[in-house]
Amino acid sequence: MTDTAEPGSLARRQRELASLYATVKSLTALGGLDEVLQSIVHHAHDLIGTDFTYLSLVGPDGRLSARASDGTISAEFLAAAIPATVGLGGKVLASRSPHWVRDYASSTLIQHDPDFDRLVGTEDLVALLGVPLVIRGEAVGALFAAYRSERSFQADEIALLNAFADHAAVALDNARLYEASRTALQELQSAYRKIERAQAIHEALTGVVLAGGTPDDVAQLLADQLGGSVALLDRAGEIELAGAVEEARRSGRCTVAAGLSVAAIQAGDSYLGALVWRRDGVPDDTDLRTLERATHILGLLILKERAVAEAGERVSGELLTELLVGSPGISPAQRTRARARGIDADRLELVVVADSPAVAPTDLARHLHDIARDHAGLAGEHLGRATMLLPGADDEETVSEVHSRLRRTLGAPVLVVGERAAGHDWSRAFSLAGRCGAVLRALGHTDTGATTRRYALYAMVFDAERAGELDRFLAGSLGALLEYDEQRGTELVDTLGAYYDNRANVAATARALHVHVNTLLKRLDRAGSVLGFDWRQGNDLELQLGLRLHALRATVT
Numbered sequence: 356m357t358d359t360a361e362p363g364s365l366a367r368r369q370r371e372l373a374s375l376y377a378t379v380k381s382l383t384a385l386g387g388l389d390e391v392l393q394s395i396v397h398h399a400h401d402l403i404g405t406d407f408t409y410l411s412l413v414g415p416d417g418r419l420s421a422r423a424s425d426g427t428i429s430a431e432f433l434a435a436a437i438p439a440t441v442g443l444g445g446k447v448l449a450s451r452s453p454h455w456v457r458d459y460a461s462s463t464l465i466q467h468d469p470d471f472d473r474l475v476g477t478e479d480l481v482a483l484l485g486v487p488l489v490i491r492g493e494a495v496g497a498l499f500a501a502y503r504s505e506r507s508f509q510a511d512e513i514a515l516l517n518a519f520a521d522h523a524a525v526a527l528d529n530a531r532l533y534e535a536s537r538t539a540l541q542e543l544q545s546a547y548r549k550i551e552r553a554q555a556i557h558e559a560l561t562g563v564v565l566a567g568g569t570p571d572d573v574a575q576l577l578a579d580q581l582g583g584s585v586a587l588l589d590r591a592g593e594i595e596l597a598g599a600v601e602e603a604r605r606s607g608r609c610t611v612a613a614g615l616s617v618a619a620i621q622a623g624d625s626y627l628g629a630l631v632w633r634r635d636g637v638p639d640d641t642d643l644r645t646l647e648r649a650t651h652i653l654g655l656l657i658l659k660e661r662a663v664a665e666a667g668e669r670v671s672g673e674l675l676t677e678l679l680v681g682s683p684g685i686s687p688a689q690r691t692r693a694r695a696r697g698i699d700a701d702r703l704e705l706v707v708v709a710d711s712p713a714v715a716p717t718d719l720a721r722h723l724h725d726i727a728r729d730h731a732g733l734a735g736e737h738l739g740r741a742t743m744l745l746p747g748a749d750d751e752e753t754v755s756e757v758h759s760r761l762r763r764t765l766g767a768p769v770l771v772v773g774e775r776a777a778g779h780d781w782s783r784a785f786s787l788a789g790r791c792g793a794v795l796r797a798l799g800h801t802d803t804g805a806t807t808r809r810y811a812l813y814a815m816v817f818d819a820e821r822a823g824e825l826d827r828f829l830a831g832s833l834g835a836l837l838e839y840d841e842q843r844g845t846e847l848v849d850t851l852g853a854y855y856d857n858r859a860n861v862a863a864t865a866r867a868l869h870v871h872v873n874t875l876l877k878r879l880d881r882a883g884s885v886l887g888f889d890w891r892q893g894n895d896l897e898l899q900l901g902l903r904l905h906a907l908r909a910t911v912t
Contacts, residue, residue, distance in 0.1 A: 402515065406426055417438065447494070457506065484516060581646070588629040622658055627658070675744055706785050713767035738785075774791070847878060
């Protein structure tokens with residue numbers, strides 16, 4: 356009897372070794388992890404001869420679910436996922452050692468899960484053996500052998516299933532390492548492609564600079580290479596992007612928000628503008644670094660353009676000052692210097708003076724330079740005023756255009772006055788335009804463009820050469836009152852001026868002068884006695900005009 360048992364045991368042992376050998380071979384196959392695990396389960400099921408065999412792994416959610424199976428088993432059972440802390444699997448994972456039950460449903464040695472117990476009843480699962488899959492001391496899953504009848508599991512069965520589980524653990528570990536290596540290689544290849552792309556963009560940007568490109572050319576190249584749209588913001592920027600620009604300035608890095616990326620363009624402590632990249636999706640870090648490096652190139656280009664512009668503005672301003680100071684007339688040297696800048700000095704017949712309470716004259720002159728270049732003129736700051744000399748054409752139309760462009764650029768009120776220079780007497784035209792501007796401000800005009808001809812009524816005020824005429828007019832209309840005020844320290848002229856400003860309303864005039872009504876009436880009567888006629892009953896147009904011109908002259912001078 357022993358003789359017959361030994362050959363049967365030897366044959367079974369040979370089958371086990373052959374099956375394990377086939378399993379080991381499957382580990383070296385080129386198939387994926389699922390294919391290898393299925394091979395292991397198939398060999399284990401075939402050798403042990405259970406009703407069904409399955410292998411489960413713990414997922415990222417901490418639940419145990421089947422990855423491979425063999426034998427008659429329902430799809431619902433295989434699709435089930437139970438917590439890795441309950442059932443026979445939970446016990447196997449916690450102890451990292453094999454466990455089995457004769458009758459799963461009636462066993463009190465395991466923590467039952469109601470949902471899984473329902474599947475056990477439906478599947479008619481009775482006896483169950485589980486062995487752990489252990490990788491470097493961590494139980495990551497289990498291999499199960501199941502019967503649909505009650506029975507015990509022998510030590511050799513447990514050892515055999517355990518051997519298959521060890522092979523499955525090796526396969527799983529190798530597959531994970533292979534996947535990690537492949538992922539790392541893909542990431543390395545992707546990073547290398549990104550570096551190559553960034554290098555190509557950098558070389559292209561350098562080529563734009565060497566070819567004499569502008570900041571707008573750089574922005575267009577970035578848009579072509581990165582996709583989306585790229586825009587340059589000047590120092591004023593856009594109100595809705597103020598927060599993003601400030602964050603980019605503070606951090607020195609790109610700020611990503613609301614579907615756009617913002618990088619500040621800086622040179623030392625000087626803020627030169629910002630680069631805004633709009634593109635759908637989440638931007639790549641490498642592309643953001645490319646955008647940041649592009650701001651360095653843009654900073655150099657902007658500084659270069661600014662230096663060239665400032666040099667040109669300085670030359671333009673110097674020539675403008677020479678013409679104004681030395682006028683009337685043009686020297687041959689001045690004419691040659693103007694011609695070198697593409698300007699015909701003999702055609703510079705319109706003097707334009709601009710003023711804005713919101714912008715300093717130096718900054719306002721910089722904006723005039725842009726307009727002067729378009730009109731082949733000169734611009735600069737002269738005697739504290741932003742000034743420009745332009746070729747003569749339609750004076751009214753030209754001044755209106757200058758006002759519109761400045762108003763649009765500044766976004767603030769600006770007063771522009773033009774005067775035609777007769778016989779190249781730019782100095783006189785400058786004086787007239789400046790004094791006319793003062794008159795306009797005194798009249799309450801702070802945002803308009805006009806020539807002095809539109810205000811010919813007040814020509815005596817802003818034309819210094821007609822001061823004698825103004826003196827004679829004021830002497831005839833206000834002389835007696837002016838003399839009376841000077842000798843007695845009274846304020847009859849100011850009182851009459853306020854009276855007319857308030858439309859001859861006594862109460863309103865008294866409030867404006869902060870005096871009692873009776874005091875005001877006495878002053879008005881005294882004015883009549885000084886003038887020698889009842890000015891309130893007669894034709895007082897000359898008196899009103901004299902009062903207005905007197906007030907404007909005080910403002911202008």
